[in-house]
Amino acid sequence: MINCQKLFRSNFLVLLFILGSINVTKAQSKEDRLREISKEVGIPGMQIAYAKGSKMQVYTHGTKRFDTADAVDKHTRFQAASLTKVVAAYTFFRLLDKGVIELDKPLLSYYSYDRLTNTTGAEKITARMVLTHRTGLLNWEGDVPSATWRATPLTLQFEPGTDYMYSGEGFYFLQETLEHITKKSFQALVEEEVLQPLGLKYSNIVWNDTLESNAAYGHYSLEKPRRLGKxxxxxxxxxxxxxxxxxxxxxxxxxxxxxxxxxxxxxxxxERSAEAKKGKEIDPTDKHVPCALISRMQINEKGTAYWHTGSNPGFRCFFITYPATKETLVAFMNTDEGFPAMKKIMQLLLDNKQTFWAYDWRLGELD
Structure with missing residues (x-):
């Protein structure tokens, strides 16, 4: 007579093994595909995190510097480039809640920024305009971060608040304003308002030499590393x-x-706070990527997501997050040529039955 209980148990164990094998295969296939993407694009090293709810998966591939065996791991520090602006915006809102600064009060009423002393119209610039890139300031005016750049007077390309132009100068103006009001360095503000409260143990707002042992090098291209950026x-x-x-x-x-x-x-x-523009004239795709006060938005078939990209010399990175599904994807790549991987990574790790305006709008570039 067949022992039904033993047979059931045996079949159940086989089923568990098969299901486990399928899960392992899926995990391996994503890692294999990420390696393929890295090879296709020419990325020396990358570090990616995908989270849904409380579960997170971190993927690492490649090396911190081309032609070495120094592998990227989950604790390797990458330059976040313009993703820094999102941290800066959150720092501002923490201080807004404390009554330190207002969103719509002209920044020059708090701080006489020497680079705007003779700039007509600069007295209209507010924090809201900085956060939505409507100051009229160029991205950078001069050779940042040299002393010559810091001494260069700023010009306006249009009346503040009337148009869109991506601007790092605006964020630096806001930084010095916050430093003046609080009598603290921006480093101290970010550490006190962001890094420490959130427990971000592997983040620094500025270089220190303890980072050197596990820092990624930027690259011009796959085989051309840059100096270590400090x-x-x-x-x-x-x-x-x-x-x-x-x-x-x-x-x-x-x-x-x-x-x-x-x-x-x-x-x-x-909230949707302002409109963005791909170029000088309005483009039909602009409507898909308006500005929130903390980042860019993506509006597509799946609803609303928030995103930002970053481009420092030798680095390309991005994040995109979906509040409705509690999904977040963050990717760091250590090459100037990394952005073609952005859409490929989103298609792999997110629902690919959607238009990724975060990439398609300007092929990943924000500035």
Missing amino acids: YAKTNAAYTLYTTAEDYTKFVQKVFFEGFGLKKSTHNLLL
């Missing part, structure tokens, strides 16, 4: 060193929970 002066627009895992934690706590913010402030920073 930003000694904090800049709200681009000097964050971090990991994909740490940055994902930041995004989830801020965008999903409004950590450390009043509920009304959390709602405010996620």
Whole structure:
């Protein structure tokens, strides 16, 4: 007589083995595809985090510097480039909630920024305009971050508040304003308002030498490494060193929970606040990527997501997050040629039955 209980148990164990094998195969296939993407695009090293709810998967591939065996790991520090601006915006809102600064009060009424002393119309610039890139200031005016750049007077390309132009100069103006009001360095503000409260142990807003042992080198292209980038002066627009895992934690706590913010402030920073423009004239695709006060938005078939890209010399990176599904994807790549991988990575790790305007709008470029 057949022992039904034993047979059932045996078949059940076989089923568990098959299901486990399928899961392992899926995990391997994503890692294999990421390696293929890295090879297709020519990326020396990359670090990617995908999270849904409380579960996170970190993928690493390649090396910190081409032609070495020094592998990227989950704690390797990458330059976050313009993803720094999102951290700077959150720092601003933390101080807004404390009554330190207002969103729509002209910044020059707080601080006489010497680079705008003789710039007619600059007295209209507010924090809201900085956060939505409507100051009229160029991205950079001069050889940032040299002393000559810091001494270069700023010009306006249009009346503040009347048009869109992506601007790192605006964020640096806001940084110095906050430093003047609080009598603290921007480094101290970010550490006190962001890094420490959120427990971001693998993030620094400026270079220090303890990072050197596990820092990624930037590259011109696959086989052409740059010098190790060491930003000694904090800049709200681009000097964050971090990991994909740490940055994902930041995004989830801020965008999903409004950590450390009043509920009304959390709602405010996620609202559609201004329109973006691909070029001088309005483009039909601009409507898909308006500005929130903390980042860009993506409006497509799946609803609303928030995103930002970053481009420092030798680095390309991005994040995109979906509040409705509690999904976040963060990717860091250590080459100037990394952006063609952006859409491929989103298609692999997210629902690919959607238009990724975060990439398609300007092929990943924001500035």
